[in-house]
């Protein structure tokens with residue numbers, strides 16, 4: 001497990017940028033943490049670093065926001081308001097989890113039956129900022145984490 005202290009919103013955005021450079025298509029990334037922990041901020045850091053210049057909306061009401069880049073799709077989910085597990089299939093969400101896409105998921109614990117994560121990132125409010133813990137659960141997740149550690153040194 002990798003742990004980092006993020007003293008400001010900018011630090012969260014920058015961490016997201018480093019993470020963006022270590023991602024590869026097919027990855028499933030869970031983002032956990034309380035409301036206000038910085039999950040959407042981290043997603044915004046990822047998207048900006050991939051070249052998205054528009055406003056990053058929180059998918060709280062839409063459940064998913066879709067971003068298309070030249071090398072991958074990024075699907076940003078927020079299942080906070082999700083209460084019906086059958087909806088996962090009804091909404092066709094399962095198809096979003098495919099080899100060409102990175103799926104970044106806020107509140108994965110609210111959507112039973114989601115594909116398991118390659119990486120699990122947990123944010124906690126701590127004195128003076130946030131603490132982020134990153135865990136890799138699969139081989140591709142571990143590769144991503146190794147790249148992230150190299151990014152962190154630069």
Ligand SMILES: Nc1ncnc2c1ncn2[C@@H]1O[C@H](COP(=O)(O)OP(=O)(O)O)[C@@H](O)[C@H]1O
Pocket residue numbers: 006007008009010011012033034035036037038039040041042106128129130
């Ligand atoms: N490292 C940090 N230190 C202090 N504030 C932060 C940090 N990262 C994010 N924030 C702030 O936390 C607030 C909530 O962020 P948000 O990303 O919407 O949380 P979540 O999606 O987890 O509910 C925002 O106002 C953001 O500026």
Ligand SMILES: [Mg+2]
Pocket residue numbers: 039040058078106
């Ligand atoms: Mg959010």
